Amino acid sequence: MSLIQLHTFIKAPVERCFDLSRSIDVHIASTKRTHEKAIAGRTSGLINLNETVTWKAKHFGLYQTLTTKITQMKSPDYFVDEMMEGAFKSIFHLHQFEAKGSGTLMTDRFYYEAPLGIAGRIFDRVILHRYMKRLLQERNQLIKSVAEGDEWKGFYLTQKYRP
Numbered sequence: 001m002s003l004i005q006l007h008t009f010i011k012a013p014v015e016r017c018f019d020l021s022r023s024i025d026v027h028i029a030s031t032k033r034t035h036e037k038a039i040a041g042r043t044s045g046l047i048n049l050n051e052t053v054t055w056k057a058k059h060f061g062l063y064q065t066l067t068t069k070i071t072q073m074k075s076p077d078y079f080v081d082e083m084m085e086g087a088f089k090s091i092f093h094l095h096q097f098e099a100k101g102s103g104t105l106m107t108d109r110f111y112y113e114a115p116l117g118i119a120g121r122i123f124d125r126v127i128l129h130r131y132m133k134r135l136l137q138e139r140n141q142l143i144k145s146v147a148e149g150d151e152w153k154g155f156y157l158t159q160k161y162r163p
Contacts, residue, residue, distance in 0.1 A: 001090070002124055004110040004133045008140040011103040012147035018076035018097050020143050021106065022047050023155055030142040031135070034058050041067070049073040052084060059131075066091075089113040089120070106143070108136055 010017050020026050023046055024038050038044065040054035047053055047070055054067040066086035073079040076097055083091035094109040114120035114128055146152045 001111055001113045002129055004108070004112075004129070004136060006108040006110075006133075006136055006140060008106045008108075008144055009100065009103055010106055010144045010147050012152070014097045014099045014104045015076045016147050016152055017104040017106055017143065018079075019046055020147055020152060020155060021095050021097070022070070022079060024053060026143060026146060026155055027139065029146075030139040031057060033138070034135070039065070047081075049079075054085075068093075087115060089115045104147075106140065108140065110136060 024042055024044050028036055028038065034057040036055055036057035038053050039056045041052035042048075043053065049070050049072075052067055052069045054065055056063060056065050058064075064087050066088075067084040068081040068086075068091070069084050071080050071082050078094060078096045080095070081091075081093045090111075090113045092111040094107075094111075096107040096109070098105045098107070110132065112132065114124040116123070146155060
């Protein structure tokens with residue numbers, strides 16, 4: 001099993017960071033490069049405990065689908081999403097949020113296991129780990145940018161209260 005751990009300091013309240021991190025719309029905005037779309041389950045707004053989302057995205061030249069479920073949540077401290085179906089053998093992503101001085105320390109612990117046995121482990125070491133880390137960093141930078149500016153108001157006000 002591989003682990004990607006990231007720490008991102010955001011000059012914004014913990015509640016805002018927590019909500020933006022579980023926003024389907026923010027996630028879509030952060031993955032334009034891979035043409036990611038939510039195609040089933042929760043497809044917009046804020047995903048909640050026991051809800052699923054199925055993503056369709058282009059990775060390594062192929063369209064793939066991935067279904068994740070929010071399996072644990074304690075607002076605004078943490079939530080966990082886990083893969084239910086997809087190309088990986090497993091994914092477990094812990095998102096943690098801690099108020100720190102004038103902002104929030106957002107920590108990602110992204111555990112995953114590539115498929116295909118030894119070939120998958122080699123692919124992970126050579127390409128996949130760096131690729132997944134970059135996707136997470138891009139997502140976190142967008143969350144940081146949105147949370148620290150005025151853009152969050154559009155996501156927050158139009159998405160938070162949507163049924």
